[in-house]
Amino acid sequence: MKSELVVLLLVGGFVHLGIVVGSLAVPRVLNWSQKLAPLDTFTKRLFWVYAMFTLLVNLCFGVISLMAANEMAAGGLLARLFCGMIAVYWLVRLLVQWFVFDARPMLQTSLMRVGYHGLTVAFIYLTAAYGLAATVPL
Amino acid sequence: MKAIVTLIQVAGVVQLGIAGANYFLPRLFEYSSNLPKLSPIVRQVFVVHSFYIVFVLLIFGTICVFFAPDLAGASDLGSFLAAAMFVFWLPRLGLQLFYYDPQERRRFPKLNLLFVASLIYLIFVFGVAAYTRLPL
Numbered sequence: 660m661k662s663e664l665v666v667l668l669l670v671g672g673f674v675h676l677g678i679v680v681g682s683l684a685v686p687r688v689l690n691w692s693q694k695l696a697p698l699d700t701f702t703k704r705l706f707w708v709y710a711m712f713t714l715l716v717n718l719c720f721g722v723i724s725l726m727a728a729n730e731m732a733a734g735g736l737l738a739r740l741f742c743g744m745i746a747v748y749w750l751v752r753l754l755v756q757w758f759v760f761d762a763r764p765m766l767q768t769s770l771m772r773v774g775y776h777g778l779t780v781a782f783i784y785l786t787a788a789y790g791l792a793a794t795v796p797l
Numbered sequence: 798m799k800a801i802v803t804l805i806q807v808a809g810v811v812q813l814g815i816a817g818a819n820y821f822l823p824r825l826f827e828y829s830s831n832l833p834k835l836s837p838i839v840r841q842v843f844v845v846h847s848f849y850i851v852f853v854l855l856i857f858g859t860i861c862v863f864f865a866p867d868l869a870g871a872s873d874l875g876s877f878l879a880a881a882m883f884v885f886w887l888p889r890l891g892l893q894l895f896y897y898d899p900q901e902r903r904r905f906p907k908l909n910l911l912f913v914a915s916l917i918y919l920i921f922v923f924g925v926a927a928y929t930r931l932p933l
Contacts, residue, residue: 689839697834701826701901708892709846712885716853719881723874730874737864738874744856748849755845761837 664732664795667788668724668742674781675721681774682714689765720745732792743793749785756782801926802865805879808922809861811915816854819847825905857882868923870930879930883923890916 686692695703723741724731731738756762756779766772823829832840860878861868867875868882893902893913902909 689842691839694836694839698831700898702828702831704897705826706843706846708889708896709843709850712853712889713846713849715885715888716849719884723877723881727874727877730872735872735874737860737867737872737878740860740864741874741878748852751848751852752845755841759845760841765838 661732661734664792665728668728668731668792671745671785671788672721672724672728674785675717675724678778678781679714679718679721681778682717686710688771720748734796739793742789746786746790746793749782749789753779753782753786801869801922801929804922805861805865805868805926808882808919809858809863809865811858811919812854812861813858815912815915816851816858819851819854822847853885857885868926870926876927876930879923880927883920883927886916886919886923890920 691706695706698706731742762775766775832843835843861882864875868879870876890913893909893916
C-alpha cells in the first residue's frame, strides 16, 4: 500500500504545481486590475498579498509532496497530520467551488468550462489522495 | 538542538497569535465598506483567501508547537516544512516594509512594529532550522 500512496502523493505534487500554473491566469481571466479599482489602496494590496500567499502555499504543498512523498506516505504522526491538513484544505476548497463561488457568469467559453471542471476534478483528487494518506492503516 | 526546538515552539505560538489577530482585520481595515464595491466573485475570492491564510497559519502554528523536534531536523518532512515556513514568511517582511502604504502602517505604529519584529523572528528561526538540517 505504501508504494501506491507514494505514487498518489507524487501525482498530487504535480497536480498542485498544475494548479499554481493555472492560478497565474486567474487575475487576467477575472480582470482583477479593473475589478479591484474601486477599492482603497490598502485593501487592493491586501487582496494581492492574500492571492500571492495562497499561491505560495499551494506551491509549497506541491514541492514538499514531490520531495518528501516517501515520508508523507510512511504513516508517522506528523505525516498524517500534514496530509490530513492538505485534505481538509482541498475539501473546503471543493465545497467553496460547489456552494460559494458563483462562476456561471465566467463560464462563457469552452476553455473556461474545461478549466473550471478540471479544477473541480483536481480538488476531488487532492482531497481523496491526501485523505487516504492521512487515514489509511499501513 | 534543544534551543532551536524551543525557538520553533515559540514561533508556533507567534503564528497562532498572528492567526488570531486576523479576527480583528475586517473591522480595523473597514472591510464592510470596502468589499461591497467588488463584484460578487472577486469579493468571494477575497473572503476565501482570507480564511485560507488563517487556516494555514493555524496549521503551521500547531505543527510548530507539537512537532518542533521534527522541524528542527529530526525528520526530512519536518525540515521541508521548516523550509516552507521560511519561504512563506520571507517575502511577507519585504511586503510589509516596501509594498503596503506607509501611511497605513503609520496608523498603527505599535502593531506594525510588533508585526515586523514577529516576522524577523519567524524568518530567523525557520531559516536556521531549514538551513542547518535540510536533507538536500
